[in-house]
Amino acid sequence: MVENANAFTTFASRNMSLKEQIDIQRLPRHVAIIMDGNGRWAKQQGKMRIFGHQNGVLAVRDTVEGAAELGIEVLTVYAFSTENWNRPKLEIDALMHLLVQTITKETPKLMENNIRLATIGNTDSLPPKVAANLKKCIDKTANNTRMTLVLALSYSSRWEITTAMQKIAEKVKSGEIDPKNINEELISNQLNTAAWPDPELLIRTSGELRISNYLLWQIAYAELYFTEKLWPDFRREDFYKAIIDFQQRERRFGKTSEQLKSEHA
Ligand code: IPE
Ligand code: IPE
Ligand code: MG
Numbered sequence: 645m646v647e648n649a650n651a652f653t654t655f656a657s658r659n660m661s662l663k664e665q666i667d668i669q670r671l672p673r674h675v676a677i678i679m680d681g682n683g684r685w686a687k688q689q690g691k692m693r694i695f696g697h698q699n700g701v702l703a704v705r706d707t708v709e710g711a712a713e714l715g716i717e718v719l720t721v722y723a724f725s726t727e728n729w730n731r732p733k734l735e736i737d738a739l740m741h742l743l744v745q746t747i748t749k750e751t752p753k754l755m756e757n758n759i760r761l762a763t764i765g766n767t768d769s770l771p772p773k774v775a776a777n778l779k780k781c782i783d784k785t786a787n788n789t790r791m792t793l794v795l796a797l798s799y800s801s802r803w804e805i806t807t808a809m810q811k812i813a814e815k816v817k818s819g820e821i822d823p824k825n826i827n828e829e830l831i832s833n834q835l836n837t838a839a840w841p842d843p844e845l846l847i848r849t850s851g852e853l854r855i856s857n858y859l860l861w862q863i864a865y866a867e868l869y870f871t872e873k874l875w876p877d878f879r880r881e882d883f884y885k886a887i888i889d890f891q892q893r894e895r896r897f898g899k900t901s902e903q904l905k906s907e908h909a
Contacts, residue, residue, distance in 0.1 A: 662884040666714065670891055672844035674718040675711065675883075676859055676866070679704070681850025681874030688874075694738040699876035701746050705753070710880025712757050712791040714887070718840045719793050722858050726766065726800035740774050743797075747777045751784055758790035764836035765799030792840065799836075801860035808834035837862055845890045847883070849875045867893055 679700060686696030704721065711719045724739065747761075754761060761781050770778070778797075811834050815821045821830070832838060842862045848854075851872045855863070869886045871878075894901060 662881050662888065663714075665888050666884060667891055668715060671715055671887065672890060673716070673841050674720065674843040674845075675716055675886075676720040676722075676843040676846045676863065677707070678722045678846070678848040678856060678858055679875040679878075680848060680852055680856075682876060684850065685874040685876045693735055694742070696874075696876055697739055697742055701742070703875050703878040704746075705750065706879045707883050708759065708791075708793055709757060710883050712759055713880075714884075716791055718843075719791060720764070720796060720837070720840075720843065720859070721794070722796045722799065722856075724765075724797050724799070725857060726798060726803050727857065729769075729798070740771050743774050744777045747781045751781045754781070754785050754788065754793070758788045760785045760788040760792045762792055762794045762839075763797050764794055764804070765797045766803060767797060769798045794837075794840070796858070800857040802857055804836050805861060831861070835861060842866065844895075845869060845886065847871070847886045849873050849878050865895070865897060867895065 682696030682700045683693040684696070685699065686693050689695070707721075708719060723743070728739075729736065761778075763778060763782070767775055767778065774797075778795075808831060812821070812826060812830070816823055816826075832842075837859070842864070843859065843866050846855075846859070846863050846866045847869045849871055851870065853870055867890050869889055871882060871886070873882055894904065896904060
C-alpha cells in the first residue's frame with residue numbers, strides 16, 4: 645500500500661508542473677533572497693560585471709512576479725550591502741545608475757501587479773537621485789496590497805542592530821523604557837523589518853554558503869536554501885523549487901519530531 649502511494653507521488657510529481665507541486669496553504673509568508681553571482685555570470689561571457697547586474701534585473705522581475713502570483717506576502721531582496729561600498733567606484737556608480745533606471749521603469753509593473761515597494765538599510769547614504777526615485781516609487785505604491793517587495797539597500801544586519809541598540813538606549817535614558825522590559829519583541833520592533841514577520845525561507849544563489857551580514861536577527865529560525873544558479877539565470881521556476889524544498893522540511897523549533905507528529909494528530 646505504502647509502496648503504491650510512493651509510486652503515485654513519484655508519478656504525480658513527474659507529471660505536475662513545479663507550481664502545481666506547491667501547497668498554497670503552507671507557503672512561507674516572508675522569503676528573503678541574497679541575489680549573488682552577477683559578476684561571475686558576466687565574466688563567463690567575457691563581459692563587464694555591470695552586464696551581469698543589468699541581466700540580474702530580469703531575474704528580479706520574474707521572481708517578484710512569480711512570488712506575488714503564488715501569494716507570498718513579503719519578499720526581501722539583498723540588492724546592495726554596506727560592504728558593497730568597498731567595490732570599485734565605477735561599479736558602484738553603474739549600480740546606482742541601474743537602480744534609478746530600474747525603479748523608474750518598473751514602477752508601472754509594480755502598480756499593475758499590486759505590489760508595494762519598501763526599503764531597509766541606510767538609505768541616507770544613497771546618492772540623492774537614487775533616494776528621490778525610491779521615495780517616488782514607495783509613495784506611489786504605498787496602497788498596494790498583494791505583496792511587499794523590500795529592497796535591502798546599503799543594508800547590513802550589524803548596522804541595523806547597532807542602530808536599534810542606539811534607539812533603545814535613548815529610550816532607556818529618557819525613562820521611556822525600563823531595561824527589565826527589553827525583550828525580543830521590543831528589539832524586533834526597533835529593526836528596519838518591524839512591519840513584517842521574520843523570513844521563514846532564505847535563498848542564496850551562486851553557490852556561496854554564507855549569510856554576508858543579512859538579516860541575522862530575523863533568520864534565527866529560517867530554513868536556508870542554496871543554489872548553484874547565478875542570479876541572472878534565476879527564474880520563477882527556481883523560486884518554486886526553493887518553496888517545494890522548504891515544504892518538505894520538518895521545522896521543529898527545538899522540539900522532537902514525535903512531539904510535532906502528536907500535535908498534528
Ligand atoms: C550580486 O552579484 C550583486 C551585488 C552584490 C550588488 P555580485 O556582483 O556579487 O557577483 P559575484 O558574486 O561577484 O559573481
Ligand atoms: C551579498 O553579496 C550582497 C548582495 C547580494 C547585495 P556579496 O557578493 O557582496 O557577498 P560576499 O562579499 O561575497 O559575501
Ligand atoms: Mg557576490
